[in-house]
Amino acid sequence: xxxxxxxxxxxxxxxxxxxxxxxxxxxxxxxxxxxxxxxxxxxxxxxxxxxxxxxxxxxxxxxxxxxxxxxxxxxxxxxxxxxxxxxxxxxxxxxxxxxxxxxxxxxxxxxxxxxxxxxxxxxxxxxxxxxxxxxxxxxxxxxxxxxxxxxxxxxxxxxxxxxxxxxxxxxxxxxxxxxxx
Numbered sequence: 001x002x003x004x005x006x007x008x009x010x011x012x013x014x015x016x017x018x019x020x021x022x023x024x025x026x027x028x029x030x031x032x033x034x035x036x037x038x039x040x041x042x043x044x045x046x047x048x049x050x051x052x053x054x055x056x057x058x059x060x061x062x063x064x065x066x067x068x069x070x071x072x073x074x075x076x077x078x079x080x081x082x083x084x085x086x087x088x089x090x091x092x093x094x095x096x097x098x099x100x101x102x103x104x105x106x107x108x109x110x111x112x113x114x115x116x117x118x119x120x121x122x123x124x125x126x127x128x129x130x131x132x133x134x135x136x137x138x139x140x141x142x143x144x145x146x147x148x149x150x151x152x153x154x155x156x157x158x159x160x161x162x163x164x165x166x167x168x169x170x171x172x173x174x175x176x177x178x179x180x181x
Contacts, residue, residue, distance in 0.1 A: 015049065024054075032067065040071075066101070079119075083126070096138065097122040106132030106150065113138045125160060 005022040008014065012026050015033035020026070023039040030046045031037065037047075038054035045063035047053065053071045062079035065071060069082050072089035080094050083101035088094055092105055096113040098121065099105070109130050111122040122136050125144030130136070133151045142148065143160030152166040 021054070029059075096120065097124065099124045100126035100128065100144065102127045103130070104128075105130045106134065108133040109136065110134075111136045111138060111140075 002020045003022040007025045010028035013030045019036040021038040025041045029042045032049035035051045040054035040057040042059040044061035048067045058076040060078035064081040066084040070087040078095045080097040082099045086103040088105040092109045120138035122138045123141045127145040131150030137155045141157045149165035158164045
């Protein structure tokens with residue numbers, strides 16, 4: 001089912017039993033069977049079978065998404081591979097990354113891939129859980145079955161089966177507003 005307002009250009013292939021929702025733009029990309037694309041843009045990428053994309057996702061050049069994945073609302077992905085059954089449900093940027101299977105990427109996660117001069121890779125192993133609002137500063141490797149605590153800024157490699165938390169402690173200054181303002 002290809003809804004009104006969809007643009008499909010270039011060398012694009014749409015598999016069988018797909019839903020391509022209104023406002024989607026697909027160029028030079030392959031969309032596998034049983035895949036749903038909702039109001040999203042996909043350029044120069046391969047999306048395999050049984051994938052859900054969008055709404056409002058931006059899949060840029062060089063992306064490979066394996067079967068049974070979810071690329072959710074307001075997610076941008078560039079030059080990355082995402083293995084089967086992994087999820088990037090919402091509000092994230094994934095650039096220059098290799099993500100294993102059964103990985104969950106929380107809301108607001110950013111792979112900080114550009115240092116002002118070079119693009120750097122982030123590698124995330126199978127079964128990892130990346131907590132919401134975390135920044136992953138590349139180059140970086142996160143091992144399989146590891147957990148990154150929410151709001152962490154990860155700058156060093158994380159071994160498999162590990163928990164990594166990297167954030168400042170909260171400081172409350174009671175009465176500050178009344179005294180100083």
